Amino acid sequence: MATLWVIFFWYNASMKNIVIDTFNTEKELFTKYPKKFYFSLKEDVFDNYWDGFLEYSNIKGVNIRPVVLKEVNKMLDCKTPKLGYNFWKCPKCEYEHFQYNTCKSRFCNSCGIKYSRQRTLNIMSKLINCKHRHLTFTIPDIL
Numbered sequence: 001m002a003t004l005w006v007i008f009f010w011y012n013a014s015m016k017n018i019v020i021d022t023f024n025t026e027k028e029l030f031t032k033y034p035k036k037f038y039f040s041l042k043e044d045v046f047d048n049y050w051d052g053f054l055e056y057s058n059i060k061g062v063n064i065r066p067v068v069l070k071e072v073n074k075m076l077d078c079k080t081p082k083l084g085y086n087f088w089k090c091p092k093c094e095y096e097h098f099q100y101n102t103c104k105s106r107f108c109n110s111c112g113i114k115y116s117r118q119r120t121l122n123i124m125s126k127l128i129n130c131k132h133r134h135l136t137f138t139i140p141d142i143l
Contacts (some may be wrong), residue, residue: 041109042075050072075107085098086099086101
């Protein structure tokens with residue numbers, strides 16, 4: 001079995017230390033960080049560390065493009081009251097359903113997968129129904 005290399009980055013509250021843990025085996029990794037039933041990029045990474053990363057990047061002078069800030073903020077607001085909600089009530093059985101609006105960003109885990117699937121189906125509908133290989137040739141500007 002191949003060696004597993006996993007590196008975790010996080011910042012402490014004072015932003016003075018960067019902690020890096022390296023694990024050579026799954027046993028070492030899961031001893032310190034037990035397995036969960038699922039991993040969510042939004043909850044496990046961005047909700048916990050995004051604000052600290054922004055503070056750190058301001059201290060260190062890291063330039064983050066405005067589009068990155070916009071897309072991450074859209075993802076963080078996805079399915080929250082900030083984007084509004086829809087409410088349905090059945091007139092017959094009185095069942096009520098409440099659902100937050102989504103951000104529709106390709107960067108978002110839940111919204112991006114929808115975009116990816118739609119894009120895949122769109123591309124597949126344009127392909128010839130036979131075995132083929134896709135090749136891309138790049139010609140230098142000099143030629």
